Amino acid sequence: MVPVPRPEPELTRFASRVLDVVDRIPPGQVLTYGDVAEYLGEGGPRGVGAVMARHGAAVAWWRVLRADGTVAPGLEDRALERLRAEGTPLARGGTRVDLSRARWDGR
DNA sequence: GTGCTGACACAGG
DNA sequence: ACCTGTGCCAGCA
Numbered sequence: 001m002v003p004v005p006r007p008e009p010e011l012t013r014f015a016s017r018v019l020d021v022v023d024r025i026p027p028g029q030v031l032t033y034g035d036v037a038e039y040l041g042e043g044g045p046r047g048v049g050a051v052m053a054r055h056g057a058a059v060a061w062w063r064v065l066r067a068d069g070t071v072a073p074g075l076e077d078r079a080l081e082r083l084r085a086e087g088t089p090l091a092r093g094g095t096r097v098d099l100s101r102a103r104w105d106g107r
Numbered sequence: 108g109t110g111c112t113g114a115c116a117c118a119g120g
Numbered sequence: 121a122c123c124t125g126t127g128c129c130a131g132c133a
Contacts, residue, residue, distance in 0.1 A: 012130080012131085014130070015130085015131095032115085032116090033114080033115055033116085034115070034116065037115090037129095042129095043129065043130070044115080044116090044127095044128055044129050044130085045115040045116055045128075045129085046113075046115050046116085046127095046128055046129050046130075047115090047128085047129050047130045047131095048114090048115080048129095048130090049113070049114050049115050049129095049130090050112090050113065050114085050115095050129075050130045050131060051114095051130075051131090052114050053113070053114050053131095054114095054130095054131080056114070061114080064114080065114095066114085066115065066116085067115075067116055067117085068116095071114085072114035072115090073114075074114080075114065
């Protein structure tokens, strides 16, 4: 192939893959950062978190949570409001998601 | 290449 | 249940 210079990859390949997965999470269900990383087979939880921090606004970012069902600091209010609106099963007085019921099986 | 910063996970205490 | 340390890894200066 002739080396055609590409303008600038808006997103790295990894970032694109992360957003792609998040985009498939059905309403009312969630995934953890680790789930996404495991599904992709690369990056790890922190890699996913890094992508979400920069590009999360483009997708349903509120459907990606920590491994214990809590939401990242500073996002609790906005996330829980949306999660409630979707009917996502909550626990602990509505302060966290009930992962045993809300975790997406990937299908 | 080097070093630092996080929307993380997990084991201890 | 909460706090801390360690391992982890993408993105950026």
